[in-house]
Amino acid sequence: MRTNDNVMLEIRHYSKSYGAGKKAVDDVNLTVMGGDIYGFIGHNGAGKSTTIRAVVGVLDFTEGDIFIDGHSVKDEPMACKRVTAYIPDNPDLYENLTGIQYLNFVADVFSIDAREREQSIRRYADLFEITRDLGDLIGAYSHGMKQKLAIISALIHKPRLLVLDEPFVGLDPKATFTLKEIMREMCQNGTAIFFSTHVLDVAEKLCNKVAIIKHGRIIASGTMEELTEGHSLEEAFLEADGDE
Amino acid sequence: MNNGIVLLRTLLLSTSGRNIRRHSTDKKKRRRIIGSAVGVVVLYAMLMALCAAMCIGFGRIGLIRAVPEMCALMISALAFVFTLFKTNGYLFNFREYDMLMSLPLESGTVAGCKFLYMYIKSLAWYVSISLAMLIGYGVYARPSWVIYPVWIVLSLLLPLIPMLIASFLGFLIARISAGFRRTNVIQTVLTLIFTLAAFSLRFVIEDLVRNDRIEYTLQAASAISGGASGVYLPAGWFADAVTKGSVSSMLLLAGVSIALFAAVFAVVGRSYRSINSALKSHAAARRFRMSAQKQRGVVCAIAFKEFRRMTGSTAYLVNAGIGVILSALVGLLTLIIGPERIINMVTHDAPVDPAMLHPAIPFIVYFFIGMVATTACSPSLEGKNYWILQSLPLEKKTVYQGKMLYNMAMTVPFMAFSTLCLCVAGKVPAIETALYLLLGLALCAFSTAWGCVCGVRHMRLDWENEIEVIKQGAAVAIYMLPNMFVVMGLAVVSVVLGLRMNRLLLALIFTAAATLLAALSYWRVMALARRNDMGKRKPGHA
Numbered sequence: 152m153r154t155n156d157n158v159m160l161e162i163r164h165y166s167k168s169y170g171a172g173k174k175a176v177d178d179v180n181l182t183v184m185g186g187d188i189y190g191f192i193g194h195n196g197a198g199k200s201t202t203i204r205a206v207v208g209v210l211d212f213t214e215g216d217i218f219i220d221g222h223s224v225k226d227e228p229m230a231c232k233r234v235t236a237y238i239p240d241n242p243d244l245y246e247n248l249t250g251i252q253y254l255n256f257v258a259d260v261f262s263i264d265a266r267e268r269e270q271s272i273r274r275y276a277d278l279f280e281i282t283r284d285l286g287d288l289i290g291a292y293s294h295g296m297k298q299k300l301a302i303i304s305a306l307i308h309k310p311r312l313l314v315l316d317e318p319f320v321g322l323d324p325k326a327t328f329t330l331k332e333i334m335r336e337m338c339q340n341g342t343a344i345f346f347s348t349h350v351l352d353v354a355e356k357l358c359n360k361v362a363i364i365k366h367g368r369i370i371a372s373g374t375m376e377e378l379t380e381g382h383s384l385e386e387a388f389l390e391a392d393g394d395e
Numbered sequence: 396m397n398n399g400i401v402l403l404r405t406l407l408l409s410t411s412g413r414n415i416r417r418h419s420t421d422k423k424k425r426r427r428i429i430g431s432a433v434g435v436v437v438l439y440a441m442l443m444a445l446c447a448a449m450c451i452g453f454g455r456i457g458l459i460r461a462v463p464e465m466c467a468l469m470i471s472a473l474a475f476v477f478t479l480f481k482t483n484g485y486l487f488n489f490r491e492y493d494m495l496m497s498l499p500l501e502s503g504t505v506a507g508c509k510f511l512y513m514y515i516k517s518l519a520w521y522v523s524i525s526l527a528m529l530i531g532y533g534v535y536a537r538p539s540w541v542i543y544p545v546w547i548v549l550s551l552l553l554p555l556i557p558m559l560i561a562s563f564l565g566f567l568i569a570r571i572s573a574g575f576r577r578t579n580v581i582q583t584v585l586t587l588i589f590t591l592a593a594f595s596l597r598f599v600i601e602d603l604v605r606n607d608r609i610e611y612t613l614q615a616a617s618a619i620s621g622g623a624s625g626v627y628l629p630a631g632w633f634a635d636a637v638t639k640g641s642v643s644s645m646l647l648l649a650g651v652s653i654a655l656f657a658a659v660f661a662v663v664g665r666s667y668r669s670i671n672s673a674l675k676s677h678a679a680a681r682r683f684r685m686s687a688q689k690q691r692g693v694v695c696a697i698a699f700k701e702f703r704r705m706t707g708s709t710a711y712l713v714n715a716g717i718g719v720i721l722s723a724l725v726g727l728l729t730l731i732i733g734p735e736r737i738i739n740m741v742t743h744d745a746p747v748d749p750a751m752l753h754p755a756i757p758f759i760v761y762f763f764i765g766m767v768a769t770t771a772c773s774p775s776l777e778g779k780n781y782w783i784l785q786s787l788p789l790e791k792k793t794v795y796q797g798k799m800l801y802n803m804a805m806t807v808p809f810m811a812f813s814t815l816c817l818c819v820a821g822k823v824p825a826i827e828t829a830l831y832l833l834l835g836l837a838l839c840a841f842s843t844a845w846g847c848v849c850g851v852r853h854m855r856l857d858w859e860n861e862i863e864v865i866k867q868g869a870a871v872a873i874y875m876l877p878n879m880f881v882v883m884g885l886a887v888v889s890v891v892l893g894l895r896m897n898r899l900l901l902a903l904i905f906t907a908a909a910t911l912l913a914a915l916s917y918w919r920v921m922a923l924a925r926r927n928d929m930g931k932r933k934p935g936h937a
Contacts, residue, residue: 169576169676207497211672232499243491245409246857249418252408259401260498288418290857 157185159312159343165215175201176367183343190358191347198367199347207237236305240317246290261308271307294321315346355384399504406512431869443527450531459535463637466528467630470521474554475561482565484710484862485513488674503664525550546637555652573673583709697797718766719809726816754893757834758886760813768846769802771874774854775864791924802843810835830902837909844916849874851923
């Protein structure tokens with residue numbers, strides 16, 4: 152285990168190739184501190200999801216290493232997963248479970264006691280306005296409702312690192328606002344948030360740090376101020392994209 | 396609570412019909428679940444009847460002592476083959492992999508729970524066989540009452556060892572495939588090789604234990620099961636436990652099952668993530684250059700889509716393709732080594748004149764060809780992509796025609812090849828060969844259309860894993876099992892009738908009957924298409 156004050160996520164020289172072909176992600180280095188809202192932006196197929204899936208321990212990799220709260224994802228995956236929550240862009244949930252059955256499953260895995268889980272589920276389900284739907288089968292949910300359920304399941308165990316892949320896709324405006332508020336609140340409580348997005352406006356308003364990835368390589372990263380230098384994030388992104 | 400138990404309980408709950416019935420507000424979906432359950436119970440009853448009939452046969456000729464070994468071998472063989480088919484999709488490459496692996500669950504726990512889930516879901520089949528054989532054994536052998544609970548408990552353990560061996564083979568296949576760029580192709584080829592090897596294992600065992608003095612088929616089967624249980628030790632342990640009350644055999648069966656489970660999942664858990672990462676990742680070549688494109692007719696386009704769907708999925712390709720491959724292999728083998736040797740192998744040297752079997756050729760070929768019709772599972776396989784076909788300006792009639800065209804395109808060439816091989820090897824006269832080809836064509840048409848009726852009637856789009864509809868779907872079960880039993884019966888009937896009447900006339904009668912059934916099934920498909928087009932059935936359920 153590595154100890155480094157407040158570093159929640161540290162990606163060191165991470166590369167990923169599929170087969171013997173070229174690298175999907177090449178030598179990515181990133182550091183996300185507790186309290187950071189870190190935006191990860193790039194074109195479709197740039198390597199965002201490949202990086203995120205490796206961070207959350209879903210994708211195997213051989214080059215480089217990833218540390219969560221000082222624990223290596225490769226060597227201590229359980230220690231990493233216990234403090235992490237992941238919300239994929241298109242959550243594959245058990246369609247024949249009800250919403251509440253699914254949330255209870257996740258809460259059981261994280262050993263959350265009955266009273267605490269009830270409070271968390273009640274709070275977040277009310278915020279996302281799906282309390283009344285929790286008794287229905289997930290198969291009957293819309294895409295947005297599934298996304299809300301995945302978000303609630305990620306929040307109920309109070310993660311110290313929240314990793315989200317395109318979290319705003321499919322959410323209605325109110326749910327988008329709610330999620331942003333929750334992210335801000337978590338960040339104030341010291342949780343680190345790392346998320347990918349295409350919506351540059353959201354990233355600009357929400358994030359304090361940003362990294363831009365193109366063809367698997369980080370082409371720019373830093374605080375929002377360092378990256379934009381008085382311009383909009385969109386302009387900074389297009390400029391960085393054009394320079395490469 | 397232990398995370399493994401939590402996961403296993405959730406996996407079972409997520410596919411439990413009772414849970415869906417309790418929480419779904421969709422009446423049709425609830426009715427479908429009851430219908431499927433009734434259908435599956437009927438299939439269990441058929442299987443039990445077949446096993447009971449087998450026991451009666453053994454009992455009548457005084458070979459009831461062979462039944463425990465037969466039971467153990469039958470359960471083990473089925474468990475092995477079915478698991479080998481299901482490993483990819485259940486253990487590896489499943490849909491909710493990302494969700495599960497992002498949770499604090501050990502890789503070995505996920506793999507072990509997936510295995511136990513597969514075991515529990517298929518247990519009812521093995522228990523049906525075991526109970527039917529226990530009843531037969533009880534009636535003829537009149538064992539002590541202690542044997543009954545011992546038999547039942549041990550037969551619950553019987554599938555474990557072959558399933559673990561098959562899972563380990565599946566793991567090896569996945570591991571080898573994961574090292575290649577075209578993982579899917581390698582995985583399919585290796586699975587087919589292992590499956591064919593498993594099918595031929597029966598003959599290998601038979602050769603090992605062959606007794607030159609075998610005279611009758613049933614006695615031969617009994618001798619072979621006795622010999623095979625010497626090769627496959629768990630069958631012998633089971634037999635010893637239930638016939639001699641051997642406690643050491645009981646402990647061996649239980650102990651080896653548990654130890655093997657622990658060993659297999661300790662190994663599988665170690666490289667589980669890397670294998671799944673490789674299987675679920677697809678390299679992007681990004682080398683495409685626009686060139687001239689081909690235009691296809693609508694029905695052909697749907698048929699081609701079916702082809703791509705099938706070749707894109709190892710589970711689908713192996714399960715639906717095994718029949719046609721086996722038919723071609725049987726044809727080739729007969730051509731190479733001659734029909735006499737094949738007949739001797741199958742009938743255990745019973746005195747059978749090869750010419751007597753000529754009328755059964757189309758049914759022998761159809762037994763393999765019609766094993767699984769792609770049309771039985773392809774409507775359900777649309778799954779979450781069903782919206783694509785629904786939103787296109789297509790009538791259901793056209794969609795089903797496309798699916799049927801694909802099944803015909805896949806089965807007819809193999810049927811023709813295999814029938815020709817058998818006819819040439821058996822020196823069947825040309826006119827008879829032509830009629831057998833015609834009968835084969837009619838049977839392929841029937842299989843295609845009847846499969847489509849089952850597929851559309853029992854369409855299920857809300858599956859978690861494609862294996863659920865390829866291997867365990869109500870549509871496939873309702874199509875496959877009666878089809879196999881009936882065709883075995885027809886093969887026997889054709890041989891018996893062939894000895895009493897003109898074979899050409901017999902082939903014509905069978906062809907007319909098969910054509911009529913195919914036409915009726917096709918008519919039924921069109922009726923279902925009209926009904927679905929009128930919106931009487933909504934997407935998302937059958």
